[in-house]
Amino acid sequence: MRRPGRVDRSKTTGHIWRVPQRNLREQLIEGGSRVLIERGYHASSVNDIVKAANVPKGSFYNHFESKEALALETTDRYVASYGLERLAGGDGPPMSRLRESFQSIVDRLVDEGVERGCLLGNFSTELAGHSDAISARVATALENWSAVVTAVLDQAQAAGELDPSLDTAALGTYIVGAYEGAVGRAKLTRDRAPLDVFMTTTFDRLLA
């Protein structure tokens, strides 16, 4: 995401005290993600973000027009980390791939702290009606995710792993919603139990 005509002075001058621009941008995204997911959008200031990113305060607006612009990029990165292309196009039995994908998403959420919640779920309740741009981005992310789940369920039906009479489009939407609901509950109680219930009920009952 380097801007084309921009000279990266840190490289041309080689001064050791100049932090490369690209690093500052990445640091802002990383620190910003952390702050936005932990505190929520309204409760995070640009000041909080530059502090968490450990970059000079003045540098924020060299890289992002606004907190909203940073949040949009953060949303894209968050979804990209789910590896949905790999899930949709991977090898191996479709139902195992789907279960492993959700299990790895759950495991990472637990590792990072269930009290943080899911950025998509957090933004969907907090920002609907406040930021149309972020809401649209989150809606697209959830729709893409649901569509990939549906595609894998279609593969499972074709492979004879899943009852062919089931409505896979409805299930894709339902399962992503059930995941987000379980994350909301886990966030609130700081307990992974609802996530484990999500996994067993989805895979051992709903899709069994």
Place this chain on the structure above:
Amino acid sequence: MRRPGRVDRSKTTGHIWRVPQRNLREQLIEGGSRVLIERGYHASSVNDIVKAANVPKGSFYNHFESKEALALETTDRYVASYGLERLAGGDGPPMSRLRESFQSIVDRLVDEGVERGCLLGNFSTELAGHSDAISARVATALENWSAVVTAVLDQAQAAGELDPSLDTAALGTYIVGAYEGAVGRAKLTRDRAPLDVFMTTTFDRLLA
């Protein structure tokens, strides 16, 4: 919720310009609920609340210690409106009662505007980590609701309406989570479709 030793001067003096205290409190709860669910907790000020409630600004702190105190009462009222005692103890086949209960909750949400979302879901993502008091109240509300769903599923098993091998405790948690996730999605897209998917997938597949 009248405070015991408090004299309601509007009644004793009969002055037409005195608004009864109880009404002001109710107006604050009603206006406050509307503002808190529509804008979220952080984005709602006490000033917004008194405006929506159409009461004098100075009256807020006569009735509530803080915005948090109002939000706690709003949470209790929201859950009370679900009629969970009626659901748990009502007559008629358990599965029909459960379906009708969720359908009426969905219908009311749609009537009032899906873009508002559910107060419990909104607060669970926005306030975890910000207000322990509200988070605890929302967690209790969701646990009570799940427990009632579980109790009705137990009744359904006893009545031979539901597979007796199913884990009703897990299903109670799962279904309430799936509902909250569907509401989050509907709020984001301003479309009731995820709620209809919730109803059919829960009742025609998960519990069928």
